[in-house]
Amino acid sequence: MAQTGEYEGVVLDEQTVLTVTELTHVxxxxxxxxxxxxxxxxxxPRGQRPEQWRFSGLxxxxxxxxxxLQRDLELNLAGAALALDLLEEIERLRRRLDCLEQHMSSPRxxxxx
Numbered sequence: 001m002a003q004t005g006e007y008e009g010v011v012l013d014e015q016t017v018l019t020v021t022e023l024t025h026v027x028x029x030x031x032x033x034x035x036x037x038x039x040x041x042x043x044x045p046r047g048q049r050p051e052q053w054r055f056s057g058l059x060x061x062x063x064x065x066x067x068x069l070q071r072d073l074e075l076n077l078a079g080a081a082l083a084l085d086l087l088e089e090i091e092r093l094r095r096r097l098d099c100l101e102q103h104m105s106s107p108r109x110x111x112x113x
Contacts, residue, residue: 016057020045023055027063034063040077042066042084 018026020034035050037043043063045053055063062084069080 016060018055018057018060020050020053020055023060023063026060027067029063029067036077037063037066040081042077042081 020031023029024031024034031050034043034053038045038053043055043059045055045059047053065084065087066077066080069075069083070077073079073083075083
């Protein structure tokens, strides 16, 4: 992809695919940290071996959030994994609630009942 430092300001979406080396550069972490995150279930790469691993933009976001949780809240990897799962569940529930609220506030066809 690019050299270290050239990733700043790059927008990564879920269609983006990075190698493990690119992920380490983008997130400023070591290969060993990536391996630990994969082992803890924080990351779910495509591919069998580290040299084959591919990560989506969503995995980059998840990696960065895990790093922040570890740094800011002093969580270990297991704690960060749990916190990430709970945060993502809250996001899913909020999206579902928003959808339900939109459905409930939309005009209904009374004659169609």
